[in-house]
Amino acid sequence: MNSKSMAAAIVAAAVLAAPAAQAQSFINVLTGGTSGVYYPLGVAIGKIFGDKIPNVKTQVQATKASVENLILLQQGRGEIAFTLGDSLKAAWEGDEEAGFKSRLDKLRTIGAIYPNYIQIVATADSGIKTLADLKGKSLSVGAPKSGTELNSRAILAAAGMTYKDIGKVEYLPFAESVDLMKNRQLNATLQSAGLGVASLKDLSTSADITVVSVPKEIVDKIGPPFVSVTIPANTYTGQDKDVPTAAVINYLVTSSAVSDDLAYQMTKLIFESLPELANSHAAGKEIKLELAATGSPVPLHPGAIRYYKEKGLIK
Numbered sequence: 001m002n003s004k005s006m007a008a009a010i011v012a013a014a015v016l017a018a019p020a021a022q023a024q025s026f027i028n029v030l031t032g033g034t035s036g037v038y039y040p041l042g043v044a045i046g047k048i049f050g051d052k053i054p055n056v057k058t059q060v061q062a063t064k065a066s067v068e069n070l071i072l073l074q075q076g077r078g079e080i081a082f083t084l085g086d087s088l089k090a091a092w093e094g095d096e097e098a099g100f101k102s103r104l105d106k107l108r109t110i111g112a113i114y115p116n117y118i119q120i121v122a123t124a125d126s127g128i129k130t131l132a133d134l135k136g137k138s139l140s141v142g143a144p145k146s147g148t149e150l151n152s153r154a155i156l157a158a159a160g161m162t163y164k165d166i167g168k169v170e171y172l173p174f175a176e177s178v179d180l181m182k183n184r185q186l187n188a189t190l191q192s193a194g195l196g197v198a199s200l201k202d203l204s205t206s207a208d209i210t211v212v213s214v215p216k217e218i219v220d221k222i223g224p225p226f227v228s229v230t231i232p233a234n235t236y237t238g239q240d241k242d243v244p245t246a247a248v249i250n251y252l253v254t255s256s257a258v259s260d261d262l263a264y265q266m267t268k269l270i271f272e273s274l275p276e277l278a279n280s281h282a283a284g285k286e287i288k289l290e291l292a293a294t295g296s297p298v299p300l301h302p303g304a305i306r307y308y309k310e311k312g313l314i315k
Contacts, residue, residue, distance in 0.1 A: 030081035032065035035175035044280035066147030084147035085225035108301035111292035124208035140177035174199035194283025204236035263303025
């Protein structure tokens with residue numbers, strides 16, 4: 001074989017090999033703590049992607065949730081992540097107080113999913129019945145700089161309080177907060193999650209609890225992306241009345257580094273697999289395709305836009 005033929009053969013071999021080298025895609029799904037809602041939904045999404053996207057390897061990563069997830073996406077260390085709407089807004093604006101040292105400009109939205117209910121639960125023997133009763137008591141506000149912790153700051157501020165008014169502030173994930181409450185070492189926990197979150201179900205079956213209301217006037221003081229909602233009676237054992245509270249919409253987010261084709265496939269599979277997501281956690285039942293393309297503080301990924309145009313949600 002002369003040198004020209006050899007060169008041509010090498011080029012041809014390289015061209016043939018290139019698609020094979022790129023065929024294996026990797027999707028890291030960034031979730032939250034294992035006792036929250038993001039994790040079981042993330043496991044379900046990882047399985048759907050692994051089963052239905054050809055040549056894809058998936059991994060589901062437990063994290064400290066919203067803020068950490070968005071930073072990891074910006075760094076290229078994840079392909080899809082769960083986040084709260086207020087954290088997403090703060091990341092896009094580069095809000096340093098919320099944990100973002102600079103603007104996270106690579107973020108792109110896949111879609112709006114379900115609302116996170118701000119659920120403030122106290123042990124019955126703590127005597128806490130209202131937000132004002134939290135003064136001087138011990139409260140777990142979520143992992144540091146998590147979406148839950150940002151929600152805690154916002155709710156307390158609207159009620160005219162800061163962490164200085166609380167007797168003792170604990171920065172703990174959901175399950176650890178509940179363990180302390182069971183052992184009478186903590187009066188209350190604020191958990192921002194889907195209704196029926198495992199940690200609070202566990203607490204309500206093993207201790208008498210009070211679900212503390214967040215009145216509409218407090219929610220209105222904060223404004224968007226917070227909205228007024230109701231925790232229906234009997235969501236938790238011993239909770240015999242509806243309780244008004246605040247909610248923030250959750251989003252699935254990706255990055256501009258993810259290809260349009262992969263983002264399209266991820267979006268399509270999520271919204272065409274809603275029964276599987278509902279089976280993985282009750283919060284999955286609240287995900288609605290018709291609301292998916294609305295309200296995000298960050299632009300939709302072009303791949304997601306393609307899917308929403310196909311479904312007639314975007315003109």
